[in-house]
Amino acid sequence: VVVGVRMWRHSSEHMKWNGTGSTAHFQEIVLERCYNYTQLVQPELRDRDCQKIREAFRNAFISKDPCSATEEDYHPLMKLVNPTVPCDKTVFWSKTKELAHQYTKVQRELFTLEDTLLGYIADDLNWCGDTGSYEMNYQSCPHWKKDCSNNFVSVFWDLVSKRFAENACGVVQVVLNGSISNAFDRKSTFGRVEVHNLNPMKVHTLQAWVIHDLGKFPSDSCSGSSINDLKWIIMQRNIKFTCQDNYRDCGPFADGRQPSPRESMTSC
């Protein structure tokens, strides 16, 4: 009975938010992913101090109100890791995470945010702390819609997405989902953060790929109004815009055209 009462008290104390709690073994996962990335995936980064990175990540949010995150909280972590993607190799995505990641897995010289160190470390993880505690909250964390938008996970992704976009150069690509009604969504991280942080002095073209799920009826395409919206925003920013639907008649690329994300992964 005593144990039962304790358990109840324990969880009721912590279930204050509507989102999933911190990922179990968060610290260990961060450290392991950091070593894996810096030693094996991108050995040019082998001198990065993963213990320091883990500590700076933890210090960004521990003992703080989980609904009062700011960019400044992450500055020490950002100082330890600067994004380094070569020109013409940046790939953005929106509602196409899996496809975009398959694409960069095949075209190994291309990078999504999750192919860079910080994106790789944090992908699919959840984290938050609490004021007056040195512990992470594994029971619940603020939900970005139901609790607060300035939670530590959302602020982290907005910040690393902004830096990723600011550092892009040359031709950049975005993989968009043609099986939903708005392939481009101004409210998505891509539409709200990344598009507006491309530097027109460095980025000359945005190449959009609108990809439909195989066997599903296309709901949006390069000629639809959401892509037109994107085209308008990009051209206003003095960046050239091109768009390709994932159609291909199965012949060789006589014109030297780049294969689309889908074409890179499937033969016709």
Ligand code: NAD
């Ligand atoms: P999307 O709508 O497919 O969202 C991607 C993921 O982020 C989803 O799991 C979504 O639930 C979550 N998300 C979106 N906005 C959020 C917010 N404010 N707070 C918490 N979670 C949020 O696509 P998107 O919003 O355009 O984001 C994708 C683009 O932004 C990519 O180009 C990538 O560089 C970057 N990004 C990556 C992640 C990630 O989880 N790896 C998250 C956000 C942004």
